[in-house]
Amino acid sequence: MNTADSHNHLHFRDYRGDREGVLDRACAAGVARMLLVGIDGEDSREAVEVAGTRTGLYASIGIHPQNAGVFSPRDVFSLEGLAARGKVVAVGETGFDLYRTPQSEALQKELFEAHISLARKLSLPLVIHDRDAHAQTLEVLDRCDAWQLGGVFHCYSGDVRMASRILEKGFYLSVPGVVTYKKAEVLREVVRLCPAPSLLAETDAPFLSPAPYRGKRNEPAYMIRTVEEMARIKGVSPEAMGEQVLENFDRLFLSKKRENEGKMEAC
Numbered sequence: 001m002n003t004a005d006s007h008n009h010l011h012f013r014d015y016r017g018d019r020e021g022v023l024d025r026a027c028a029a030g031v032a033r034m035l036l037v038g039i040d041g042e043d044s045r046e047a048v049e050v051a052g053t054r055t056g057l058y059a060s061i062g063i064h065p066q067n068a069g070v071f072s073p074r075d076v077f078s079l080e081g082l083a084a085r086g087k088v089v090a091v092g093e094t095g096f097d098l099y100r101t102p103q104s105e106a107l108q109k110e111l112f113e114a115h116i117s118l119a120r121k122l123s124l125p126l127v128i129h130d131r132d133a134h135a136q137t138l139e140v141l142d143r144c145d146a147w148q149l150g151g152v153f154h155c156y157s158g159d160v161r162m163a164s165r166i167l168e169k170g171f172y173l174s175v176p177g178v179v180t181y182k183k184a185e186v187l188r189e190v191v192r193l194c195p196a197p198s199l200l201a202e203t204d205a206p207f208l209s210p211a212p213y214r215g216k217r218n219e220p221a222y223m224i225r226t227v228e229e230m231a232r233i234k235g236v237s238p239e240a241m242g243e244q245v246l247e248n249f250d251r252l253f254l255s256k257k258r259e260n261e262g263k264m265e266a267c
Contacts, residue, residue, distance in 0.1 A: 003227050003242035004033035004249035005220040006174050007093075007127065007154045007202035011036050011043070011050040014206040014217060023054060026220035030242065032056055033249050034220055037093050037127055037154075039064035041075055044082060051087040058253060060090035060127045062115055065097045068107035073114035083122050089253040091119035092127030093154055099132040109140060116146045125252055126151030128171075134158050138165070147171065150252060155204055156190065163190045167198050172252055174200040177210030177218065180229045191233045200252070201226050201245045 005026070015022055026034065036051050037060045038044025044061040051059040061079045063071045082088055094115035096108050119126050126149055130137040141147055147169040156163070156173040163173055173194055179187050191199065203209075203226075205218035210225040224238075231241035 001030040001224060001227065001239050001242040002032050002246050003030055003201065003223070004035075004246045005031050005203050005205075005223050006035050006152060006200040006245075006249055006253075007037050007176075008034060008205040008218075008220060009037060009039070009047075009207075010034065010205060010220070011038075011046040012206060015219075019050070022219045022221075023057075027056070029221040029224050031220045031223065032246060033058065033254075035060055035090065035127075035249075035253065037090075038062050038079075039093065040067050040071060041079060044079055048082050048085050048087055052085065057087065058089045059085075059087050060092055061088055062092040062094050062127065063111055064093055065095055065104075065108040065111060065129055066101045068101065068104040068111050071111070073110050076111060076114035076118055080118060080122065083124070088122075089124065090127050090151070091115050091122065091124050092151070093129040094126065095129040096133030096136050097129060097131045098136070102132075105133075105136070109136070112137075112140050113144060116140070116144045116149070119146075119149050119151075125149055128153045129155075131157065134162055138162075141169075152200055152252060154202060155208070156187070158190075159186055160190055160193055163194055167194065172198050172200050172248060174202045175226060175230055176202050176204050176208045177214075177222065177226050178208055179233075180210040180225055181214070188229075188233055191230055196234060196236075196241070196244045197248060197251075199230065199245065200248055201230060 209218035
């Protein structure tokens with residue numbers, strides 16, 4: 001199987017002792033592309049640096065909404081310099097987290113709007129974090145005319161109705177290991193009804209390990225279980241689902257790079 005992990009944090013300290021082994025296992029499992037996603041200024045720099053160590057690794061630069069109040073829109077704009085490095089293919093993760101940090105909603109909105117401005121300046125897609133904030137997230141995307149930038153709702157947690165609206169706008173939905181959990185009926189229904197060309201898959205490593213690894217540190221090699229579950233839901237082979245996810249990853253994040261650099265390399 002060949003596939004892609006659209007969202008992880010392999011640059012976190014969780015992997016400092018065995019990152020090379022984690023990457024080797026991912027490649028052996030067929031995970032040909034991986035997006036390392038930054039959550040603040042220094043963390044984004046580390047994501048870019050790790051992405052630069054291998055082919056098939058890319059980075060997204062951003063400040064997580066939970067960090068609103070610690071960082072300002074000015075800090076978001078300061079990330080622009082990182083984009084000069086060829087491995088930066090997206091802006092985020094950005095959006096709202098009203099589950100863990102509801103008290104900073106106004107500040108989260110300011111950060112989100114700054115990310116949209118940065119993405120527009122850099123002509124890069126957005127990586128959206130939306131937790132317990134569906135209405136707020138859609139309102140900002142509508143008001144800022146940000147749909148035209150393209151992007152993905154990472155770790156999608158909405159229902160089918162919301163998914164339909166997002167897909168109409170041309171954004172992608174990324175499916176985490178949660179889809180393998182027994183109580184994830186709504187997410188499985190979203191996968192069933194969503195056109196395959198609009199689906200991505202992710203680990204969000206080190207979080208959200210799929211069954212049977214739930215409770216353990218997640219890593220990209222485990223996302224094969226997620227792709228297999230997506231394939232079962234869609235009624236296709238795991239190989240076909242994996243290739244579709246890889247194609248979708250390339251279309252969203254790498255189409256402009258492919259035009260400039262030719263065929264993309266795997267890890």
